[in-house]
Amino acid sequence: MKNVKLLNGVEMPILGFGVYQIPDLEECERVVSEAIGVGYRLIDTAQIYRNEKAVGNAIKKSGVDRKEFFITTKVWITNSGYEKAKTSIEESLKKLQTDYIDLLLIHQPFGDYYGTYRAMEEYYKAGKLRAIGVSNFYPDRFIDIAHFFEIKPMVNQVETHVFNQQIIPQGIMKEYGTQIESWGPFAEGKNNLFTNETLVEVGKKYNKTAAQVALRYLIQRDVVVIPKTVRKERMIQNFDIFNFELSETDMKEILKLDKKESLFLSHYETLKQLTI
Numbered sequence: 001m002k003n004v005k006l007l008n009g010v011e012m013p014i015l016g017f018g019v020y021q022i023p024d025l026e027e028c029e030r031v032v033s034e035a036i037g038v039g040y041r042l043i044d045t046a047q048i049y050r051n052e053k054a055v056g057n058a059i060k061k062s063g064v065d066r067k068e069f070f071i072t073t074k075v076w077i078t079n080s081g082y083e084k085a086k087t088s089i090e091e092s093l094k095k096l097q098t099d100y101i102d103l104l105l106i107h108q109p110f111g112d113y114y115g116t117y118r119a120m121e122e123y124y125k126a127g128k129l130r131a132i133g134v135s136n137f138y139p140d141r142f143i144d145i146a147h148f149f150e151i152k153p154m155v156n157q158v159e160t161h162v163f164n165q166q167i168i169p170q171g172i173m174k175e176y177g178t179q180i181e182s183w184g185p186f187a188e189g190k191n192n193l194f195t196n197e198t199l200v201e202v203g204k205k206y207n208k209t210a211a212q213v214a215l216r217y218l219i220q221r222d223v224v225v226i227p228k229t230v231r232k233e234r235m236i237q238n239f240d241i242f243n244f245e246l247s248e249t250d251m252k253e254i255l256k257l258d259k260k261e262s263l264f265l266s267h268y269e270t271l272k273q274l275t276i
């Protein structure tokens with residue numbers, strides 16, 4: 001596994017496993033256990049996914065040393081603000097059955113997220129969070145946090161896939177030393193990503209699927225990826241991306257797929273989709 005080094009020197013795997021939309025706890029525990037068996041060590045959950053307990057169970061039962069894992073969770077908007085965020089971090093620690101979280105993110109830049117960030121700085125200094133960061137912070141909000149807080153966000157997790165490549169935002173994050181992390185590396189299959197002609201054609205050269213090419217493209221651009229699947233054969237497939245390298249010509253072809261806009265939601269339009 002290749003790692004990236006965060007601002008504070010902490011190492012983070014460049015490939016992880018996401019557990020969004022697996023609300024059933026038994027199913028989630030089964031899926032995470034299988035992913036651990038395949039070799040995944042970065043597990044990405046969130047308070048709002050309501051499956052932190054299942055992630056904690058799978059990790060505990062795996063028999064793998066806790067130090068080998070990189071657990072990410074996120075503070076939801078209804079837990080924003082200094083006091084509420086602290087209470088929610090305690091709850092996350094309990095559900096995940098761990099003394100520390102490897103990476104804690106603010107899930108969305110809504111509510112009193114300044115208060116949330118202050119709470120996170122405190123927990124970071126106390127050693128209960130190994131790294132802190134944000135998610136879905138578009139450049140304006142990202143710069144605000146990165147510029148004015150003592151501890152810079154180490155990660156910004158944003159929608160990133162071949163159709164929305166985040167080239168300019170990634171450059172801005174880099175100026176502050178912040179690592180970009182992709183959510184939805186397959187765009188959840190939108191735009192027929194898995195049968196996209198460019199990705200399929202490039203893949204044929206290396207005997208790889210469109211999904212593997214989509215992930216490989218992102219990691220070659222130093223983007224951390226956390227694909228989700230409930231199927232073991234796909235876990236194996238998505239993990240098998242370190243034994244080939246896309247050429248410069250392939251990279252340029254895939255760059256052309258970039259539409260530079262979200263396939264999901266825009267903060268400039270509505271908050272409705274966030275009131276889960």
Ligand SMILES: NC(=O)c1ccc[n+]([C@@H]2O[C@H](COP(=O)([O-])OP(=O)(O)OC[C@H]3O[C@@H](n4cnc5c(N)ncnc54)[C@H](OP(=O)(O)O)[C@@H]3O)[C@@H](O)[C@H]2O)c1
Pocket residue numbers: 017018019020021044045107135136157182183184185186187188189194211212226227228229230231234237238
């Ligand atoms: N910060 C945020 O606001 C935010 C938002 C969204 C997601 N996330 C994080 O990012 C993770 C990944 O994003 P995502 O779950 O939204 O979507 P995604 O990883 O882009 O796509 C998941 C979809 O692709 C399918 N799939 C996976 N591997 C495949 C393969 N090799 N071939 C064909 N189909 C495949 C899965 O189906 P099956 O499961 O049926 O295999 C599922 O329908 C999430 O799980 C979550 O941890 C964060």
